[in-house]
Amino acid sequence: xxxxxxxxxxxxxxxxxxxxxxxxxxxxxxxxxxxxxxxxxxxxxxxxxxxxxxxxxxxxxxxxxxxxxxxxxxxxxxxxxxxxxxxxxxxxxxxxxxxxxxxxxxxxxxxxxxxxxxxxxxxxxxxxxxxxxxxxxxxxxxxxxxxxxxxxxxxxxxxxxxxxxxxxxxxxxxxxxxxxxxxxxxxxxxxxxxxxxxxxxxxxxxxxxxxxxxxxxxxxxxxxxxxxxxxxxxxxxxxxxxxxxxxxxxxxxxxxxxxxxxxxxxxxxxxxxxxxxxxxxxxxxxxxxxxxxxxxxxxxxxxxxxxxxxxx
Amino acid sequence: xxxxxxxxxxxxxxxxxxxxxxxxxxxxxxxxxxxxxxxxxxxxxxxxxxxxxxxxxxxxxxxxxxxxxxxxxxxxxxxxxxxxxxxxxxxxxxxxxxxxxxxxxxxxxxxxxxxxxxxxxxxxxxxxxxxxxxxxxxxxxxxxxxxxxxxxxxxxxxxxxxxxxxxxxxxxxxxxxxxxxxxxxxxxxxxxxxxxxxxxxxxxxxxxxxxxxxxxxxxxxxxxxxxxxxxxxxxxxxxxxxxxxxxxxxxxxxxxxxxxxxxxxxxxxxxxxxxxxxxxxxxxxxxxxxxxxxxxxxxxxxxxxxxxxxx
Numbered sequence: 123x124x125x126x127x128x129x130x131x132x133x134x135x136x137x138x139x140x141x142x143x144x145x146x147x148x149x150x151x152x153x154x155x156x157x158x159x160x161x162x163x164x165x166x167x168x169x170x171x172x173x174x175x176x177x178x179x180x181x182x183x184x185x186x187x188x189x190x191x192x193x194x195x196x197x198x199x200x201x202x203x204x205x206x207x208x209x210x211x212x213x214x215x216x217x218x219x220x221x222x223x224x225x226x227x228x229x230x231x232x233x234x235x236x237x238x239x240x241x242x243x244x245x246x247x248x249x250x251x252x253x254x255x256x257x258x259x260x261x262x263x264x265x266x267x268x269x270x271x272x273x274x275x276x277x278x279x280x281x282x283x284x285x286x287x288x289x290x291x292x293x294x295x296x297x298x299x300x301x302x303x304x305x306x307x308x309x310x311x312x313x314x315x316x317x318x319x320x321x322x323x324x325x326x327x328x329x330x331x332x333x334x335x336x337x338x339x340x341x342x343x344x345x346x347x348x349x350x351x352x353x354x355x356x357x358x359x360x361x362x363x364x365x366x367x368x369x370x371x372x373x374x375x376x377x378x379x380x381x382x383x384x385x386x387x388x389x390x391x392x393x394x395x396x397x398x399x400x401x402x403x404x405x406x407x408x409x410x411x412x413x414x415x416x417x418x419x420x421x422x423x424x425x426x427x428x429x430x431x432x433x434x
Numbered sequence: 435x436x437x438x439x440x441x442x443x444x445x446x447x448x449x450x451x452x453x454x455x456x457x458x459x460x461x462x463x464x465x466x467x468x469x470x471x472x473x474x475x476x477x478x479x480x481x482x483x484x485x486x487x488x489x490x491x492x493x494x495x496x497x498x499x500x501x502x503x504x505x506x507x508x509x510x511x512x513x514x515x516x517x518x519x520x521x522x523x524x525x526x527x528x529x530x531x532x533x534x535x536x537x538x539x540x541x542x543x544x545x546x547x548x549x550x551x552x553x554x555x556x557x558x559x560x561x562x563x564x565x566x567x568x569x570x571x572x573x574x575x576x577x578x579x580x581x582x583x584x585x586x587x588x589x590x591x592x593x594x595x596x597x598x599x600x601x602x603x604x605x606x607x608x609x610x611x612x613x614x615x616x617x618x619x620x621x622x623x624x625x626x627x628x629x630x631x632x633x634x635x636x637x638x639x640x641x642x643x644x645x646x647x648x649x650x651x652x653x654x655x656x657x658x659x660x661x662x663x664x665x666x667x668x669x670x671x672x673x674x675x676x677x678x679x680x681x682x683x684x685x686x687x688x689x690x691x692x693x694x695x696x697x698x699x700x701x702x703x704x705x706x707x708x709x710x711x712x713x714x715x716x717x718x719x720x721x722x723x724x725x726x727x728x729x730x731x732x733x734x735x736x737x738x739x740x741x742x743x744x745x
Contacts, residue, residue, distance in 0.1 A: 183547070233734040236684040238492065238547070242671055243727040250720025257716045356715075364551060377545045409563040416556025419548065420538075427542050 132429065133374050137389045137396075144400045151403060160395055161285035166191075166343045166350070168288040168391040170366035171373070172295050173339030175387045176332040177237075178370050179299075179312045181379030184333060185241040186226060186248055187340035187366055190219045191359030193252035194344030199263035199354035200255055208269035216341045222248050223337020227330030245363065253356055263354040273349045284346050288388070291342065295384045304328065312379030368415060369394055372422045394418065438681040438736040442696050445729060446703060453707030460710060467587030473702040474591045474653045475500075475666065477695075479673040481602045482646035484694045487677050488606075489639045490619040490686025491539065491546040495531075495553035496647045497670040501663060502557040503528045503651040508570035508661035517574040525648035531557070532644025536637035554670070561663040569662040572655050580656035591653050598649055603691050605642065615639050619686025676701050679729045700729060 145152035170187050177184045194215035201211040222244060229240045256263065276283045299305035307328050310318040319325050347358050367377075372390030375382025397418060398411050454461040479496050486493040507524035511517055531553060538544045580591045606612035614635040617624050622632040654666060680697030682689030704725045708718050 229731075233731065235730060235734045236678075239675070239678050239684060239730060242675060243723060243730055245723075246671075246719055247723025247727055250716060250718070250723050253714075253716030254720050257714060261716075364555060367548075367551060368555070371548055371551075377547055407563070409559065409567060412559025413556045413563055414559075416552045416554070416559060419552040419555065423544050423548050423552075424538075424542070427544060 132425070133372075133386045133389045133393075137392050140393060140396055144396060148400065148403055151400065156399070156403075158280075158282055158285075160392070160399055162282045162350070163395045163399065164388075164391045165282075165284035165288040166346050167362070167365050167369055167394070168388050169291055169343040169346060170340055170362055171369040171387040171391055172288070172292050172384050173336035173343075174366040174370050175295070175373075175375060175382050175384050176299075176308065177336045178367075178375050178377060179308050179379060179382050180329045180332045181312050181315065181377075182230065182237040182329060182332065183241065183367065183377065184223075184226060184336045184340075185238065185363045186222060186244040187336060187343070188359040188362035188364075189245050189247075189249035189252065190222050190337055190340035191344040191347055191362055192354075192356070193222065193248050193255075194219050194341035195348045195354045195358055196252040196255040196263075198345055198348055199265055200259060202265055202267050202270070203259060203263055208267050211267075212345055215345055216338050219341025219344070220334050220338040223334040223340075224330065226337065227333030230333070231326040231330050249359075256354060256356060261356050265348055265352055265354065270349050270352075274352065284350060287342065287346060291339065292384050292388050299384065304331065308332065309380055312381070314380075365394075365415075368419050371419055374422075374426055390422075436681070436736075438733055439693065439696065441732050441736055442679065442681065442700065442729070445732060446696065446700050449700070449703050449707065449725070453703065453710065457707070457710045460707060464587060465706070465710070467583070469702055469706045470592050471581075471583075471587075471589050471657075472706065473698060474589075474595050475650050475657060476669055476672055476676070476701065477595045477698050478598050478646055478650040478653060479669055480676045480694050480698050481598055481691065482643040482650075483670075483673040483677045484602070484682060484689060484691055485606070485615055485639055485643055485646075486546075487674070487682055487684060488619050488686060488689040489615045489636065491636075491639070492674070493535075493546065493550045493643060494670050494674070495535070495550040495557060496643070496650065496673065497666040497668070498554045498557035498561070499528055499531050500647055500651040500654060500669075501661070501666050502531075502561045503648065504572075504655050504661035504665070505561045505564050505570065505663060507651070507655060508572050509564065511572055511574065512570070517572075517576055521652065524651055528648040528651060529641065529644040532640045532647065533637065536640030539640070540633035540636035558663070561661075565661070565663045567663055569658075569660050571660045573659070577652075577656050578659060580653070581659070589656075591656055594649065594653060598646065599691055599695065602646070606691060611635070611638055611642065616687055619688070621687075672701050675726055675730075679726070679733060681733060701726075 150156050173187065174184060197218045198211040198215040201214055226241055226244055229235055230237050273283045278286045299308065307318065307323045310321070310323060311325050311328055315325055344359065348354055369390040370382060370387050372393050373382065373386035375387065394415065397414060401411055401414060459465055482496055483493060503524040506527050507520045510520035510523050514520065535549050535553065538549050539546050581589050583589055606615065614625060614630070618632060618636055618639065625632045625635060655661065658665060676697035677694050678684060679700055680693030682693050704722060708721055
């Protein structure tokens with residue numbers, strides 16, 4: 123029990139400790155500029171991690187989110203280029219993401235195919251769909267729209283807009299999990315789906331909802347990616363599904379379901395981004411960062427496992 | 435032949451017929467041997483994935499580990515000049531990583547998806563870091579010979595694939611390791627009940643997967659005559675999809691290498707046929723994804739029908 127508590131609180135402790143150590147050993151690390159930079163870098167992965175947390179809590183996984191980032195970006199970029207306003211472009215992107223999520227959820231729950239397999243299939247197919255759409259615009263869309271531009275440079279009370287989107291979304295998600303029936307049922311399903319079903323929980327329905335949420339939230343990340351770079355290019359979103367799973371795992375969630383919190387996923391995101399930022403400041407070449415990311419995930423699950431194992 | 439297998443066979447024939455109609459060069463002996471030569475690495479990786487999935491594990495790391503092994507081989511060849519030493523070192527690195535995975539998963543009970551996801555990331559990252567993202571040439575007569583067309587345009591590498599499948603079949607169906615691979619997927623407690631250690635046998639299954647991954651690395655080196663840190667990207671997913679399309683259940687406990695052969699042929703025909711149509715990357719990915727999804731749906735639909743008729 124103590125081990126378990128420790129495992130829960132340790133994510134926060136590790137995050138704080140890391141920040142402290144990095145700040146003390148590096149001049150620029152704790153500067154306002156760098157902290158804001160960290161917040162910006164967190165936004166896309168943090169948003170994807172938020173969506174992924176819902177799916178993982180239900181015992182599923184969604185490998186298609188990186189492709190949804192491209193798909194949603196391509197939809198928004200195409201509509202903006204065709205002269206539609208920012209609002210319809212964003213709504214269409216969100217709808218596109220939700221649709222992919224619904225397809226994932228229905229294939230998994232109605233046809234009972236493993237989530238890894240279904241979302242692997244949609245990962246390839248949806249990326250193709252996004253690329254085909256993008257090809258109609260010579261595979262490259264420069265986005266110039268007042269709303270998108272404003273979101274790119276704007277800030278709310280000093281917080282960069284993209285980071286604010288992540289925080290608001292994360293807060294909304296955390297409240298949804300804690301104070302609604304949906305949230306309670308989701309934890310119940312992840313802990314013991316058979317028992318939840320016996321208690322009258324619509325297991326399939328709740329799980330489908332998590333995929334729809336994940337798809338729609340991945341579309342938000344797609345929009346953030348367009349906002350941040352001002353372009354839609356064929357390579358956006360590649361590999362982001364694994365970053366999203368990584369931060370969920372760094373946040374202490376179990377892929378078997380039932381354990382995990384959005385707050386901790388965001389802390390996991392902070393850990394990942396801080397480590398990479400620290401390495402960059404200290405001149406470690408970018409290519410080594412991938413190796414470190416993989417090692418970090420392994421270290422996180424190992425620590426979690428050893429803490430739970432400790433006699434308590 | 436079950437309904438699923440028959441459906442897959444029909445799907446492969448339809449797909450091949452369609453490509454043959456669209457492209458007169460598809461159904462030639464030259465193209466079919468090219469298809470076989472192109473598919474060697476995927477085919478061997480799929481044997482490892484079959485063992486993983488039957489034992490109710492998943493391995494998404496093999497392509498990354500294989501790429502890292504190839505980089506190790508290239509670097510050692512440049513350093514020592516001995517291809518034998520380099521290949522042994524590459525195989526040793528691969529086996530060590532798989533043994534580590536087996537221990538983490540079997541002894542500590544870590545989730546195989548997370549452990550192999552971490553390696554998917556770090557092994558690929560290491561391959562890129564060690565090479566500075568450049569391709570290292572591997573010049574060796576032995577390696578070149580593996581990829582030189584010999585009989586009917588087929589390379590000795592295809593012979594290696596056949597040998598791996600025969601060996602894999604024997605292990606899966608005629609040895610204790612094979613029996614326990616299925617038992618692990620069915621219910622680990624069955625092993626424990628017979629006084630055997632599930633953890634030890636799980637590590638053994640991972641060691642077997644390490645062997646197939648080392649062989650895949652050798653074949654990739656032969657194919658490219660180089661170690662390219664970005665080569666093999668996505669092959670781990672193709673390998674898993676091939677196993678599942680072949681009809682092996684993700685739930686573990688059952689599955690056959692024959693099914694995997696059919697799944698690999700499906701992916702190979704799809705890849706080769708789509709490439710020959712000279713589509714853009716976009717259409718290629720879209721159609722490939724659609725083809726994979728269609729095959730999965732077909733399989734799932736058949737399985738459901740099978741379940742209903744049993745009730």
